[in-house]
Amino acid sequence: MNMTIPGAVVKDVRASLPRHKTLKYGRRKLTDIRSAALHHSATLSGSPEAFARYHVGTNGWPGIAYHFVVQKDGTIYWCNDPEVISYHVGNSNRHALGICLVGDFRKQKPTPSQIEAANRLIQHLQVQIPTMKQVLGHYEYPGYAWKNCPAFLMGTFRTNYSQFLQKTLGKVDKPKQVPVAISLNDSLLSVTGFLQEGISMLPVRAVANAAGGKVEWIAATQDVRVNGKDLNEKIVEGSAYAPAREMAAALCLQAEWDGKTQTVKLRGCVT
Known part of the structure; x- marks a missing residue:
C-alpha cells in the first residue's frame, strides 16, 4: 500500500515494534475493512514502542493493537499492515482499522496538528480502501458504549472531517478526467x-x-x-x-x- 500522504509525515515502524514470540494476528482482505476506529492512548504521552510493549508484555497480545499512531506533533506512525486483524474493538476487529491519537483527552485536547494529520490519514486510507466508509469512535462499536474513548465528540470530529474533505479532496485526489x-x-x-x-x-x-x-x-x-x-x-x-x-x-x-x-x-x- 502507498503511504505517501501529501502534507503529512509518515514513519513506517512495522518491522521494529515488539512482537509476541509465538502469537500472530490473523489477516484479512482490504475489502473486509468497513470502518476506521479512533482511539486515544489515555496517557499524557507515549510512543508506538511503549504501546507495543504494553500490549505484548502485559496483555499478551501478538503485537500493538493499532494500525496507526498519531503523535501530538502530527507525525503518523505506521504500526500494522491494514490487512492485520489486531485487537482494539472486540468483535468488530475484523472489519475495523485502528487509529490511536496520543493523549488523554479526558484531561487535554488533541492538538490541531493531530487532528489535521488524522484527517489526512483517513482521507488517504479511504482512497486506498474504498470500503472503509465509516469513521467511528471506540465507544460507538457494539459493546463499548461504556468506554470513554477517544474521549471527544465523534459527531464534531466527523463534521470537521467532512468540511476538510470538501476543501481538499478535489485538489488532492482529483482524478484524470x-x-x-x-x-x-x-x-x-x-x-x-x-x-x-x-x-x-x-x-x-x-x-x-x-x-x-x-x-x-x-x-x-x-x-x-x-x-x-x-x-x-x-x-x-x-x-x-x-x-x-x-x-x-x-x-x-x-x-x-x-x-x-x-x-x-x-x-x-x-x-
Whole structure:
C-alpha cells in the first residue's frame, strides 16, 4: 500500500515494534475493512514502542493493537499492515482499522496538528480502501458504549472531517478526467461524467434525479446511497460520482457503453 500522504509525515515502524514470540494476528482482505476506529492512548504521552510493549508484555497480545499512531506533533506512525486483524474493538476487529491519537483527552485536547494529520490519514486510507466508509469512535462499536474513548465528540470530529474533505479532496485526489456523455432512454442529459481507469463515473445526484431515484447523504459515515443501496462513490470538488453499472443497478436500469460517441447509455423503466 502507498503511504505517501501529501502534507503529512509518515514513519513506517512495522518491522521494529515488539512482537509476541509465538502469537500472530490473523489477516484479512482490504475489502473486509468497513470502518476506521479512533482511539486515544489515555496517557499524557507515549510512543508506538511503549504501546507495543504494553500490549505484548502485559496483555499478551501478538503485537500493538493499532494500525496507526498519531503523535501530538502530527507525525503518523505506521504500526500494522491494514490487512492485520489486531485487537482494539472486540468483535468488530475484523472489519475495523485502528487509529490511536496520543493523549488523554479526558484531561487535554488533541492538538490541531493531530487532528489535521488524522484527517489526512483517513482521507488517504479511504482512497486506498474504498470500503472503509465509516469513521467511528471506540465507544460507538457494539459493546463499548461504556468506554470513554477517544474521549471527544465523534459527531464534531466527523463534521470537521467532512468540511476538510470538501476543501481538499478535489485538489488532492482529483482524478484524470475524460468527459463522457450520458443518455437516459436515448435522451441526452445536460450533465457529463468522466472515465477513470476505464470505468465510467456518473454524477450521482443528477442521474438519480433524472431517473426518479432517491439520493441520501449519510454525513456520519461519508456515505452516498441511491434507493437505499451503497455505492463506491468518489467525491470530486464537492460532488459525488459513482460507477455507471452501480448507478444503473440502484436505479433498475441497464448500462451500455458507446465507445464511438463516448456515451453511457442508461435504459429501462423510469419511475
